Amino acid sequence: MPHRPMRGMLAGGNPDMAKSDNRKRGEAPEVPRWSNEVVGAILICAGLIAFLSVISYTPRDLPSTGLMEAFAEPTPPGEPTHNFIGIVGAFLGFAQVSLFGAAGYIVPVALIWFGVAKLVFDARLWPRTMLGFTVLTLSGAAFMHALGGHADDFTGPGGVTGYLLAHFIFLKLIGKVGSLILLGGTYLVALILITGQRPISFLKGCAAIVSGWIAAFRERRELTNLETAKEELRAAERERERERRRKERETGKVPPTAPAVTPETPPNSQQELPLRETPAPQIFDASQRRIEAPKPGDKPFERKSASHLSLSTAGFEDYDLPGFDLLDALPEEEAPEANRDELLATQRTIVETLRAFGIEVTPGDITRGPTITRYEIYPSTGLRVSRISQLEADLARATCAERINILAPIPGKDTVGIELANSQKVSVPLRELLQDPEFRSAKKKIPLALGKDVYGKTVIGDLAAMPHLLVAGATGSGKSVCINSIIASMLFKFGPDELRFIMVDPKVVEMQMYNKLPHLVVPVVTDPKKVVAALKWVVNEMEKRYRVFAKTGVRNFDSFNNRVRPEKTETPAEETEQDTPPWNADEEVDMESIESIAAALESGELGPEADEDELPIEEDKIPDRYPYIVVLIDELADLMQTAPADVEMCIARIAQKARAAGIHLIIATQTPRADVVTGIIKANIPCRIAFQVSSQLDSRVILDTKGADKLVGKGDMLYLPPGSAKLERSQGAFVSDEEVERLVDHCAAQAEPNFEVDIQRSIDNGGDDDDGEEDISAADEELIMRCIEVARQEQKCSTSLLQRRLRLGYTRAARMVDILEARGVVGPGDGAKPREVYLK
C-alpha cells in the first residue's frame, strides 16, 4: 500500500506511529468520512490562496490611503494589480509577511500539508505536527530577525513575531550568535518533528545518490573510450585487410572479379571483437610424481675423497653423509588423477562468468599443481587485463572458491592465469625433491630443496647464490616445515667440516632438536640478549676471513678452499705464493668479491693496509679450508624487540659482505611488520619466501607486492629467487618432525657436537673475539697508542672518529674505544655523543 508511509509522515511525522495509531483505533476498517474530505479540500484551497498571495506580494498593491498608507508603495496610476489573488491577496500577503516575515511562507505550506493529509489520507490532525509547524514558524521568524539585525524595527525579515521574540527575548538573553544557534537548532528539530526524516541520513542518502551518478558517468565514459579505441583498432585492421587484398589483386593472386571481402564487424560490442587464434587447450596434471624410487642405501651426495679434502677433515674423516633411507619412503600409490570433467567444468564457469560481464576470452591450458590449479585464458585483442583482475570477487563466487588468485598476465606468458585451490592437496615430500637430479647438480653449491611449482617443476634454490634468505608467513602457514627442509637439504650434502650452523631460536621450541648436531658452532642460542653477541662474532669472523683471504692472495671463499696449499714444513710461504697462482685459473672471476675486498681494504675494514705487520693473522694460524657458516634466525621479531639497532646493524653488515666469505643468513619471521622486517634488512636480503599472511599489507612487507595474502596455507608459498623479479608459486617441501629427528640422530651418531668453547665464551662476553686486555698483541698496542693520540688531540673520542682518522673498520674502531674506556682514557658512552677524554 503505497500511501501508508506518506500518510504516516503527514499525520504524525512517523509512519510507524501512524500505524500504531491505526492499531489503537481497533480492528474495524476505517471508513473515510465526508467531513474529512471537505475540511481537507478547504484547507488545501486556503493554503493555495495564502501561498499565491504571499509569493506574489508587493507593497505596491496595497491601497495608499487610510491605515495602509504607511506600508504601501506608490504605484503609477492605471497599473494593474500584481498579486495573483488580487487586492485580497495583497492584504493576505501583507498579513503573512508582517506577522512572520520570511517565515510567512510556512503558514500556507502547513495549510496545504494538513489539507492533503485530510483529503487524501483521511488522517487526523496530529497535534505533534501542528506543534511542529508552530515552532517552525516562530523559530524561523525569530531566526530571520536575529540574522537581519533590525533591533527595533518590526518591518524586518522576521515580521512582528520575529521582532518580539528575538528582540525582547533571545537577543537580550543570549546575544546574536547564541540566538542563531538556538533558533537554527529549534528550526531543525521542528522539521524532524514534522517530516519524521533525519536530516543527516537524508544528506547521506543524497550524497550516495550523487556519488552513484558520478561513478556511473565515469564507467560510461571509460566504456566509451574503450569502445572508441577498439573501433579504431578494428578500422585499422579492416584497412589493412583491404590493402592486402588490393595488393593481391594487383599481383594477380586473386581474380579481379572476386568480391573483396571485408570483415564487417558490428561496432560497440566486446563480443564481436576478434578472438585471437590460440593453441588448443590442454590439461596437465603436474601433481603426479615422476621420480623413480632410489635403490636402498642410495644417497643424494657422496663424501668427497680425503685427498681432495686435504687436512680439513680433522676429526671427521669417517663422517658418513645421510642417505635417502632416513626419510619416509614415498607412498606406493600415486595421488588420484585430476578429474578432467571437473576441471573443464570449472574452466567453463570462469569463461562464462567473464562473458556475463562483457569480457570475451578464449580458454587456454589447465595445469593442476600439487596445491592449486591454474586456468589460463587468452583475453581478446584490445582487452585490458586489469578488467579481469577487477572481477576477482565475482569469479570467486562463481567458482565457490575460498581464495582465488589472478595473475594478469602470468609473468613471461601472454595469458591470464586464474589460480584456484585444489579440493585435494598433494603433499610434496622432501625425499621426492632430494631424488631430483637438479638437487644433485654440481651447479648448485648449497642446494636447498624448497618445493614444487604448479607445473610440477622442482624448486631448488642455491643458498650460495641467494646469498641470504628471508622466510616469512603467518603462524601455521608452513614456515617451520620449510626451515626444517632447508636444514635437512644442507645436512644431506655437508659434513660438519664443510658447513657449520649458528642457530638462533628465541622461541626455544623450534630448534631444540638440532642441539645434538655436530654442525653447530655453539649450542642453539635462545637468549635474545646473547644473539647480538653471536651476530657480532659472525661479523668478526667474516672480517677475519677477509684478512686471511687478503693475506693468502685469494679473492673469495671458493678460491680459498680450492687453492693449492703451501707445503708448510718444506717451502717457505713467500716462495709458494710466487710459484703457485693465487687461485685456480679455470675458475670464473667473481668481480663482485674482488670489488668487495677492494672496498674493504679501502675503507680500512681489513685493517690498516700500509703496515703488513698490523694484520693479526699469522701464517701458521691460517686454516686449510673454511667451512660455510649458515646463520639461522627463527623469529626475527623477538630479536628486534630486544635490540633493534644492533640486530639490524649486524644483519645489514653480514648481508652486505658475507657472501664472498662463505657466510649466509636465513631469517624467519611470523611477524611481517615494517618495524621487524625493516627497509635496511629487506634491502640487504633480496631473496624471499612468503607463506600465507593475513593481509595485503603483510605481503607487501615481505615481497613488496601483494599475493601472499592469496595463498592457501600449509606450505603454499611464493618464492622470489635471486636476481629475479618473478615470483614463483609452489608447494613447499614437507618433512616430518620424525624424519628430521632421524636425520639429526644419524649426524649426531657420526660425530660428537664440536662446540667452539672460545666462541661460546666470546658470545657470553658480548661478542668480541678477544676477551680482555691480555690478548692485545704488540700491533694492537701500537694502534692503541695512535688512538690515544687522536683522542688527546681532539679532546673527544668516538668510533666514527677513529674510523675516519686511522682508517679502521667499524669493529676494530669500536674495540679500540672499549679498550680506551677500560684503560680510563675516555669516559663511558652516552648515546650518540662523543665520549669525554680524561687525558688532557
Ligand SMILES: Nc1ncnc2c1ncn2[C@@H]1O[C@H](COP(=O)(O)OP(=O)(O)OP(=O)(O)O)[C@@H](O)[C@H]1O
Ligand atoms: N609443505 C607442507 N606440506 C604439507 N603440509 C604442510 C607443509 N608445511 C606445513 N604443513 C602443515 O601445516 C602445519 C603447520 O606448519 P608449520 O608448523 O610449519 O607452521 P609455522 O608457520 O611454522 O607455524 P608456527 O610459526 O606456529 O610454528 C604443519 O603441521 C603441517 O601439517
